[in-house]
Amino acid sequence: GESVGLHLPTLSVQEGDNSIINCAYSNSASDYFIWYKQESGKGPQFIIDIRSNMDKRQGQRVTVLLNKTVKHLSLQIAATQPGDSAVYFCAENSGNYGQNFVFGPGTRLSVLP
């Protein structure tokens, strides 16, 4: 039978549109969050981070929103490009393992021409 986790949630967007990727985190004590991008065959790559004393942070074409009330993070990518196609992970630092992170299951972003 199929195994949960083998089928990543997938978001398909048209090139040039905005993308929103959502993530629910698990620990209300987590105080630091990172979004990572992982391309096929490569290690995760840092995109943007946010601390728990903020609710929004902007980078180049990316914005992260944090809602601590419902333990929710989102990553917004403006004017999505083919090079944005990848798997995106949110990661939380709760202090349970020092400065290490607990990763979410990931969302696959597919950019359509």
Next chain:
Amino acid sequence: NAGVTQTPKFQVLKTGQSMTLQCAQDMNHEYMSWYRQDPGMGLRLIHYSVGAGITDQGEVPNGYNVSRSTTEDFPLRLLSAAPSQTSVYFCASSTGTSGGGNEQFFGPGTRLTVL
């Protein structure tokens, strides 16, 4: 800087064999970690080290050993490989500063298959 390097890139083992996955970083980072990534899933922490001579367990430590004799190197040992250890292994390093704001840099990964 080479960043975080891992060897080998690919490895096939038979059940019961042992091997060591190598990880090195040239950024003088205190923190180093090992994660595994199973198909379609996020990364799970195996072991980590906050500095030379200090290691600790992560979320899934069973079946793995680590040691940290130098700042640069953090090898991961599989003592008796099992098919459940088939995965992609990532090493990461960071400055380890307290209070968050601590980006982890990842290596390219080692793809391990245990038959």
